[in-house]
Amino acid sequence: MPHSVVSQDSPDLMPDMDATTNEPNPVEGLNRESQESDAVDQDMTMAEAGIEGQDIPAPESTPVVKQEIKLEDLFADYESDEEFPSSHVNAVKDESSPEAPPSPESNGFALGASDQDVMREFYKRLFPWRNLFQWLNHSPTPTNDFGHREFAFTLQNDAYLRYQSFATSDLLRKDVLRLMPSRFEIGPVYSTNPRDRKTLVKSSAFKPIAKELCFDIDLTDYDDIRTCCDKANICIKCWQFITMAVKVVDVALREDFGFKHILWVYSGRRGAHAWVCDKKARQMDDQKRRAIAGYLEVIKGGAQGGKRVNVKRPLHPHVARSLDILKQHFQSDILENQDPWESDEQFDRLLQLLPDKSLNESLRKKWSSVPGRASKSKWADIDALAKTSKGLDTKALLEAKQDVVLEYTYPRLDIEVSKKLNHLLKSPFVVHPKTGRVCVPIDTRKLEAFDPLEVPTVTELLEEIDQWSAPEGDSDGKKLQDWEKTSLRPYIEYFRSFCLSLMKDEKGVSIKRERDVGDAMEF
Amino acid sequence: MIRQEFSRIEPKRKANVDHRKKQFAVPAYKELSYPTRLNFYTVPPTADITLEQFEQWAIDRLRVLAELEACSIRNKTPAETAAHMKPILDKYLPLASSTSSSSAIQAERQKDHYSHFILRLAFASTEDLRRRFSRVETQLFRLRFQGDDVRERQAFVESLNLDWETVGEEEKRLYAAELVAAGGGYPKRLDEESWFKVDWERVPELVESRRVFLKAGKAYVPGREQLSMVVAEFTNRLDKALEMTSRALPRLDEDDRLTPILAHLSQNFTTPDASYNSSSSSLPGADISARNIDALSSSFPLCMQNLHRSLRRDAHLKHFGRLQYGLFLKGIGLSLEESLVFWRTSFNKITDDAFNKEYRYNVRHSYGDVGGDSNRRGNGYTPFSCQKILTERPPGPGDSHGCPYRHFSVDNLTNLLQAVGVKDHKVLQGVKEDKEKQKFHLACNRVFEYAHQQEIKKVRDNGTWGAAQLETIVHPNEYFKRSYLLKNLDKNPAGTETGSRDSDVKMEG
């Protein structure tokens, strides 16, 4: 779950302090805890558990709790985090964990002192603040959609600042320039201004009420089937996994659910995010988000072996349509480019997914005798040998082959991101701190042409401004803004047209909504 | 399974209550007629009833809801639930079909209608109560809907005017393949089924499991999924109505005679966990003291016996073990003073100083002897139910808490059972099967029945304990209490302790 933070669903990691807002004060227990000398036994005190034994922090959370308490000094407003505890400590891991080290050869960018200046220039001259405002505000004049929206900043020292909110894009811009976060995330719109949440008499009056429906697709979830790269590295071959995923999800959201305003954003390294911005989508509760997530989820379970696709027959129209889209990709992007069953060990995995024992034996014999036989040929062998085997259940074989195609191509969604209304996700157009690439929107009309390695980095962009000179004979034309002088231009123009069309639809919706409220039930 | 006494509130008051005046804000002073057995409860009651009726009807409904919630906690199947609920519904909230010859039809329906609205008022105050009320009312509705006569059910659905667009013949043919595929291959022939078209948000569970065809935001729902749609609609409306009611609540007059009744009703809807107190578990004459715990431990459920054995073996328990065991002991009636003695003597490898510094405060805190206001007022923490032990905080390495039936391997579980004296092969085999089916309650109750088979036979045979007193145990403290009573039948005449079941109302969390 890169670039994102779950805000409310990790009771095992963080003490959920809901029950303790009145008393007893959990800190009481923590103070006792800090006096405890029994270092071997990672016990916690009973007092921590809160009243009625609810919400007991897990033993492994002890260090986290302590760390959070220290953070209190850093963040003036730490306390109220307890209502929506962030699992940031956990989520950030993905970006900096040992198993996913930044690959130096592909990153000409790591934030040092001079890079701070680069970032400042970027935020000052290139970041599309006004469009970001329109996108979240849904109207030219400031509304609560923007004003009550949570922003969360990750600062250069890795401190994490939640519940920031701003009345206008200008105030947001000013604070970003002041704090120079390495990135910032966007959370839900709350019932009241997130900055005022501590002054409320009833903590229940502060709750998330709207957010875009989000999806997160990341290539690390494909590590068991992509052979070209691993971990943080990507190339155009494995990017095709993202391309197919976008196609399948996008068409389902549009045709099945009727959503229109879907913004796909490159995550800056090895994945993509979707923001479904239709008003109807933003207002969905968790149950409806869960329903969509479940509808789209076909690959289930972890990577550790076993069949992960389990779909009913006949195939649901969504699955059948997805299979149609994915079949073509399977031939070229999987069989040819990934060649996933080259070795004995690899084709064993394929055989595990096929149902007929005697056919499997013949295939094994054949493939073992020709080491390195290409996956494409192996795939063809299945049907060829099937024709000669007697008593074979052809229907079962066909279905198993369909399942294989799905297993190797169907979108692997980090479904947790989609299920929760109050989930934070990295803002479009921020710069990925490891690659320096801008998180640009992906125009789905030109999806196939999108190459993540061509996405401009922040340093390149600033150079482009410097190198720009007005075309000849155009010196008396209007003055161009800096972003118009760079290769960021097409991305910003796409984003702008996206926001305009969203705002246009929004007007109509709000009038209709007001009528609906009228017939709410009495009693 | 902690039962709460539901004492009646001054039944002598019999005045007519005009409870329309604020919340029943419909100015029609007529008796409603009820054409269908089922009710969506969209129209508030308008006629006067007595205060006594007001209270009694609410209590009766609460009893039904409590049983229904208990069924779902015990993981009963729909068929088991229906069978379990039938006598309870017949007794407390009967609803005859329109075709029956019952003369009480209108009265029954009125009671159903009014009691629902009374409980709505009582349970609208907090989000937790609203959610539970909505869930259990939905279960009741589903149960009744499924049991309804087919023709009456159809009439009821039509009366709802649910704004479901019927899919026309042309559209049906256009999407024939998709409709059949979404239905898992059914129907075989298109004319065997009809479809409704609704916004997909109204049938989220059908969408989640891909059981409907979706097109442009509309779900094409086959007629056979009607139940799920009607139920979703019921829940949806009830949730909205509860939200409205909760906002209207502060307007109820403080001196309204209903307020104390409503407060009392909602208190009885709280979880036993939250309201567990020593008086409901007191065992007169029992020696619940630090030095007697070893002896008493033979009446403990396996989870607590395991904790006790770990404590004796290591002279220590880790945090969650202390919490689970300490609160259990508190629940069986061990006083704070005795508890401090118990833990001090049990942790015999550490100094007084270390004990006082590291553990004493926590024991006192769990009894509400220290801590913030609400901790003191609430008398500290409450003992864990099976549900809590089963689902929260699975034990890690070195931990002894949790439920052995769930958290132990089969081998370790068998060893433990044999160590505490359960050696019967058939019982061990049964436990193993229960565990495989994840029926942990069943395993625990199986062991209980084995360990008390003679006593149970006795109270059954002489009729001193009814079925209600022997139903599935879902709380460790109930396990102990029942075990203790059975083992001391001669000292404690059976029935006096748990005999007043009829007036009990319980909700389990």
Ligand SMILES: [Zn+2]
């Ligand atoms: Zn690659």
